[in-house]
Amino acid sequence: MNFSIQTEVLLNNLLISQKALSTKTPAPYLQGIKLEVNENELVLLTSNSDISIKLSIKDESLNIESTGEILIPGRVFVDFIKKLDKGIVEFSVVDNNVLKIHSHNTDLSLNLLNVDDYPEINFYLNDLPIKLESKIMKSVIRQTTFAASSVENRPILTGVNIRVENDKLIAIATDSFRLSQKKIDIQKNFEDMNVVIPSKSLDELSKVLEMDLDEILIHLNSKSIVFEYGNILFQSRLLEGNFPETSRLIPVEFPIILKFKLDDLAIAVERASLLSMKDNYNSIVKLSLKPNDEVEITSNSPEIGKVVEEIDPIEKVSTTPIKIAFSSKYFLDALKTFNSSEVYVKFTGEIRPFIIEGTDDQGLIQLILPVRTE
């Protein structure tokens, strides 16, 4: 194998590749990047227990003298290419087990891993993939993965449920204390699908979607999901098991609806939450709609002190006062998902889940379970 390429081109692709590099693995070959040089392309392949990434490079700076395939120790290779000066970098394999790298005044000899150890990895592509704007895919990820469970006692909840039904794609995540749901329109006539993707895989995908490309293609079947983005194939494993049926959890009638400026609401909850920051993960604040129509957000710590925030709703529909307590972290996490400058907070009762919706965020619902106090 013998080829040369522009350093920056190789590096930009390696930076994507390395997102599927295993750092700790009992299988050392998964710490490697498989490099295939074909007639007219360079292919980079990486894989860990969750995701596999395949990149096909057909750059005009790519000059192939002879083909072949090798397995390179990933970490040191990427670090080294990062440090090279701009320009052309040349690669050649000697004695079948050493890669010689030359660029300007730098010569590196790198011991190779055994490419025969590398597992066969198939990427399953459909003839008619689902087509999405890549920025919409990115925001679906941002709006859902945070709500997935980070503990493993119910593994299925560490994933994001993706459903295709009625010409819509629905993404749902819940850790059983809160839930995020986003619906978007897709092309017509797709078969119904219901899969669960590890939320970490989606977070990694989100980092990959940084190139200036409009479109992402989703190849979904019951065994795997492959995202196709430019020259990148990004495959994730699916979680096994049934995602809970969540549609009945979301209330549909709301006797109390308050509309706020998002920024005002967020800062008031942030300030109120500071008093209980010791117990970081579960700092509880209270929202009260008083009989005189004032809204207060309060927090009380016998040790430290007490905060009272008055906040004026822009609009209000209400038949009754309410006092409801909730995790400030869950509330703030939820608020961050909205692109709207104004949000509705909709209540059904003091111990019933409440939801948040944005004026400009169609299809997005954030649901939070209140906590009982006193």
Place this chain on the structure above:
Amino acid sequence: MNFSIQTEVLLNNLLISQKALSTKTPAPYLQGIKLEVNENELVLLTSNSDISIKLSIKDESLNIESTGEILIPGRVFVDFIKKLDKGIVEFSVVDNNVLKIHSHNTDLSLNLLNVDDYPEINFYLNDLPIKLESKIMKSVIRQTTFAASSVENRPILTGVNIRVENDKLIAIATDSFRLSQKKIDIQKNFEDMNVVIPSKSLDELSKVLEMDLDEILIHLNSKSIVFEYGNILFQSRLLEGNFPETSRLIPVEFPIILKFKLDDLAIAVERASLLSMKDNYNSIVKLSLKPNDEVEITSNSPEIGKVVEEIDPIEKVSTTPIKIAFSSKYFLDALKTFNSSEVYVKFTGEIRPFIIEGTDDQGLIQLILPVRTE
């Protein structure tokens, strides 16, 4: 006590104050900020085992209704003031043990600590302090503290030795494997001084020197050092014990002198060091001046591979070839201290300390001990 002030003014001062807040301390009162309201100023006082900071605020927005002194839980107070909207914030003490804070629609009641628990802290000021440009002080810190020891087995080496002699201020740090020395001119006729300041105190001081002020005053006596910077007094404890006499360690004659572009040298050493990054702290690279006058920087790991970097010195004075091995980390740390674009590397022998000097960094010497290999 009852006063009000512009939130931003208070916050900017609190951000400095909090650098001396104890986070973990057996004495809870050291987690507090002592606030004194006098006739015409607000004084903030914080102290931990290493440093004490006193700030005097005489802002035009400061409006004092009544004087007094209180001790406020530091962390939660600073976090809260950070989150306040711009504008005026009002403070009043009720029942001697609660601070009421009001700003816009926000009301906070904060339980106070007992101000009588707070120790008396004196700041010792001289009539004629040493005067320095604050940016020079900042660079002295940047150029020395990194070379101090981070392990406690010889506590005196965790400090920076500051000497005043012959109208010069000399700062020296060494962990016994490397040494950094910076000499600067000061005003005439100061008494000789020789003290050791904890390097952490200086790093904290460096963060304080961010205001747009030209001058810093140093009040030095045998017991303490106080830096005066605008409305800030920053006092550090001194380390007890004798700092080693280092002047004889620095060679004065160099049979081999190589001059390099700093950036070229740094990137070559960085690349060479990548192969041994597993053993992060002590990755060893070799510099060879060959009989044919070429300079090579190399690194060799039987497991991973080998790097050879050729680098052309801009100038060369040499009677003999040399091959010398050293820690890439120490070398790169040293290079980072120079503002010069070109540096001299000066050798006396393969197992003798070598030094680095910059073409535009008067008074700065970086010394590194080589390691034996083979």
